[in-house]
Amino acid sequence: MSGSRAAATAAGRFSRVLPGVLLLALCAGCTGGAGAQDASGASGAGAGSAGVGDALFPRLGNGGYDVRGYRLALDYTPGSHHLRGTARITARADRALSSFHLDLAGLRVRKATVNGRPAKAARDGTELVLTPAAALPRGRTFTATVVYDGEPKTLTGDDTGKEGWLRTHDGAVALGEPTGSMTWFPGNHHPSDKAVYDIAVTVPQGYTAVSNGELKGQETRGHRTTFRWHSGEPMASYLATVAIGRFGIRTTTTGKGLPAYLAVDPTEAAGAKDIAKQVDDVITWESRTFGPYPFASTGAVVDHLPGLGYALETQTKPFFDAAPDKTLVVHELAHQWFGNSVTPRVWKDMWLNEGFATYAEWLWEEDHDGRSAQQIFDDFYDGTDDESEGIWDFPPADPPTVASVSDPPVYGRGAMVLHQLRRAVGDTAFFTILRTWLKDHRHGNADTEQFIELCERKSGKDLTRLFDVWLYGEGKPKNYG
Secondary structure (H helix, E strand, C coil): CCCCCCCCCHHHHHCCCCCCHHHHHCCCCCCCCCCECCCCCCCCEEECCECCCCCCCCCCCECCEEEEEEEEEEEEECCCCEEEEEEEEEEEECCCEEEEEEECCCCEEEEEEECCEECEEEEECCEEEEECCCCECCCCEEEEEEEEEECCCEEECCCCCEEEEEECCCCEEEECCCCHHHHCCCECCCCCCCEEEEEEEEEECCCEEEECCEEEEEEEECCEEEEEEEEEEEECHHHCCEEEECCEEEEEECCCCCEEEEEECHHHCCCCCCHHHHHHHHHHHHHHHHCCCCCCCEEEEECCCCCCCCCECCCCCCEECCCCCHHHHHHHHHCCCECCCEEECCHHHHHHHHHHHHHHHHHHHHHCCCCCHHHHHHHHHHCCCCCCCCCCCCCCCCCCCHHHCCCHHHHHHHHHHHHHHHHHHCHHHHHHHHHHHHHHCCCEEECHHHHHHHHHHHHCCCCHHHHHHHCCCCCCCCCCC
């Protein structure tokens, strides 16, 4: 998510209460059936759990299986705001399952099958419980298909921050951090369960539907056009997106030959006239700084969505609610490494996304004749930087509530942790640590403990005090010498 100076004021950008929290709170516990044995040999089969036990979002995601891939077929008409969808989910059972859960907010389930056979579908708040005709043995790969439709929801938090399926002036966009993806497709919506995606979107002729990854086909039949997108690298569901509108499209390649797909709302065309060059420049610099770009393509979606107040690092094509400046592009593209390729295992580790992307801004400024990273750090410490307000409210690695995972300590103080690490170990070790982190966990999940262990191993230093003070310590440190 955006950490840019240009995106909004610090208070407006960071205080966004994460939408969907109230919706999740309404979900009562779902009960499962007793253990059983069936003809498939699924001895002791039981219900999969509702939630993966995330400390901040205990009901988000689902236990008992690992999704390998999503194949989504969507049909949307902006005028009627009606979505029809078929989700085909391929997963592997981690244990014998008599039933399992998917996250889905709103929308009507018309039909559900598991391995081609009818399955019972029950709803309880944001939980969709599927009971297959036969229990699923542990280790079995299975396919669940859900046919659904309705008017997709926009989730709104206490400060009016919005996510989910949002209507725009000429279409719609789906934004999923942290829970919004459940408003437009059923799935295991916790970042610890990444998967590959194929997303086909059918819209009225004259509209364009943009999604993650690479465009594999476009076909018009009658007065409707289908766009087929493929993401071959694993993706957390909150990074999945669909943007529908009358975009101006530009396809190009970066200087290193990376395909780039740029979609710009005509209203923002003048302000975003340099977006292709901005993406090229930033990808080149970040690849040099952090290591190889982790995906098969890049790009951006520049929409016109007044009042949204944030950008989002949707995988391969960051979403901007208006024409961005280069600092904002730096931040969102840095997330392609930090957050998208290497994704936090739990939401408390959000600083591994936002602290790193914010520090990328500092490094960019340092490398482009602006303030040094040390000067920016000093300005944050002294409270003279516009974005420093609120950075001492809680430790970056311990946001106390769901509403605080996008607050200033996660961004600004998270970047300060990294700068103190850089000072402690030196530039050579610091950038080796970053590159090793990205290489070792490429397209996977990781947590703060693993990052600390890597820092100490690569530097050969005991960094306990540094992390105790800057990452886990309460309040403003008295000094930083």
